[in-house]
Amino acid sequence: MLSGVPYWRLSGFYFFYFALLGTWLPYWALYLKSLNFNSAEIGLLSGLVMATKIIAPNVWGWLADRYSCRTRIIRVGAFLAAVAFSGVYLRQDFWWLGGVVVVYSFFWNAVLAQFDVLTLSHLAGRYARYSQIRVWGSIGFIGAVMGVGWWLDKHPIVHLLYMISLLLSAIWVASLLVGEKAETNSDKNHERGSLAKILRQPAVIGFFAVCFLLQVSHGPYYTFFSIFLEDKGYSKALTGGLWSLGVVAEVLLFLVMHRLMAKVSLRHIILASLGLAALRWFLIGCYVDVLPVLVFAQCLHAASFGSFHAAGIEAVRYFFPGHHGQGMALYSGLSFGAGGASGALLSGWAWDISPLLCFAAAAFAAALAMAIAWRSLSTSALEAGRDEKPVV
Numbered sequence: 001m002l003s004g005v006p007y008w009r010l011s012g013f014y015f016f017y018f019a020l021l022g023t024w025l026p027y028w029a030l031y032l033k034s035l036n037f038n039s040a041e042i043g044l045l046s047g048l049v050m051a052t053k054i055i056a057p058n059v060w061g062w063l064a065d066r067y068s069c070r071t072r073i074i075r076v077g078a079f080l081a082a083v084a085f086s087g088v089y090l091r092q093d094f095w096w097l098g099g100v101v102v103v104y105s106f107f108w109n110a111v112l113a114q115f116d117v118l119t120l121s122h123l124a125g126r127y128a129r130y131s132q133i134r135v136w137g138s139i140g141f142i143g144a145v146m147g148v149g150w151w152l153d154k155h156p157i158v159h160l161l162y163m164i165s166l167l168l169s170a171i172w173v174a175s176l177l178v179g180e181k182a183e184t185n186s187d188k189n190h191e192r193g194s195l196a197k198i199l200r201q202p203a204v205i206g207f208f209a210v211c212f213l214l215q216v217s218h219g220p221y222y223t224f225f226s227i228f229l230e231d232k233g234y235s236k237a238l239t240g241g242l243w244s245l246g247v248v249a250e251v252l253l254f255l256v257m258h259r260l261m262a263k264v265s266l267r268h269i270i271l272a273s274l275g276l277a278a279l280r281w282f283l284i285g286c287y288v289d290v291l292p293v294l295v296f297a298q299c300l301h302a303a304s305f306g307s308f309h310a311a312g313i314e315a316v317r318y319f320f321p322g323h324h325g326q327g328m329a330l331y332s333g334l335s336f337g338a339g340g341a342s343g344a345l346l347s348g349w350a351w352d353i354s355p356l357l358c359f360a361a362a363a364f365a366a367a368l369a370m371a372i373a374w375r376s377l378s379t380s381a382l383e384a385g386r387d388e389k390p391v392v
Contacts, residue, residue: 005122006178007133013115013174014137020167022144024049026226026243027152027160030236033227034157035092043348046223048098049105050215050344053337060110061329070114070325071179077110078175082168088161109337111171113328116313118180120324131310135254138306142244142251149240195323204319206376207312211335212342213369214274214308217281219343220358224351225284232288242294246301253302257310267377269311274370277304278363285359304366 032042060077064070084104088097116130123129148163198204229239253260261269280300287293312331320327343365347358 005133009174009178010119010122010133011136013171013178014134015140016167016170016174017112017115017140018137019140019144020164020171022141022243022247023148023160023163023167025222026145026240027148027157027236029223030152030226030230031157031160032097037094039224039351040348041094042227043223043344043346043351045094045097045101047341047344047348048101049109050337050340052102052105053109054333054341055337056106056109057113057329057332057337058326060114061325061327064114064117065323065325070118074111074114074118075172075175077107077114078168078172081105081108081111082165082172085165085168108168109332111175113332114325115175116328117324118178120317121180129258130313131254131257134310135251138247138251138254142247145240145243145247146237147240149236149243153236195320195326198320198323198327201319203377206372207315207319208330208334209376210270210274210369210373211312211331212339213365213372214277214304215335215339216343216346217277217362217365217369218304218340219345220347220351220355220362221281221284222340223344223347224355224358228288228355242298245295246298246305249299249302250306253306254310257307260307261310261314266311266315267373269307270315270373270377271370273303273308273311274366274373276300277308278366278370280304281359281362281366285356285363288355 029042029046032045037045060073064073081104084100084107087100087103090096119130119133123133144163144167148160151159151163225243226239229242230236234242277300280297280303283293283297283300287297312335313328316327316331317324343362346361350358350361
């Protein structure tokens, strides 16, 4: 436990937020398939959630930094997301669902990047401990994936909508229980450099290119992995178990991540994460019928998401002194937003041609990201380790 930190209130928010993600990612595409949408339509409706992350986090991040209203933005965003999602109960045609998803996700995507900043405000001087709070999000994801998969094997898939609404309400309630810690003089002393000057740094440009490509590589996995498994004869319960296995590996990594980051430079963590991500997509594409290989590939989620995200959060904190809200919003928007949406759309177009082609392209995108990271981050402070801050 972390003294002086509202550990359980912060952790509770992450638990419900990622429980919603664990309900959405594996099963939303299956719900859309039940409505007889084709692969391109499923890819588009899945990509819209990520596409709003391109704009929404940056709008909310600018407002939070400009008007010091981060807690209010989190609470309002969570409430309006729950209200907007209720539109799914009215109609199920393609354009209506597309509009609902855009509005709902515009507010939902206002929440996480700003809550990460709020969490870091409570961890002043102990930032590497972020993973010990964020791990409860992974636990929520696991519980949701397993529980929802088991439930949907026994009940109509429309029940997915009820679960999503319930979790959105829980996120809003959790947002009411914690606020941002007041900024200290020490924090203010670190505010240096304009945002434009930071964004012109080659290392920052390279870092965001890497984030974008890694999330592009996740496109076939997040959009079609459950459909891929269903087509191969896997049950929803086993599908949920395989999704959960990846996050179990992520949880175990998060529990020791603060020790790893104290010994290994962020650059080397990022490079290892990208290389293992490329291996993961290759294995899933080529050996989806071989359960032991698929189990191993899912364990690599600890690298393709877990270690990269923990290192990415720390890199953003170093790169954006005095602009944490906007830095986190850019990280979310360019990676999970632009990268995730591009990956979903591209995989939607290519899936009917060949699932193997989709995962081969994903492996290539991760390998390309690794090459860019090797070159662009080689002279940055990420090479030297966490005790140095990049020159702004």
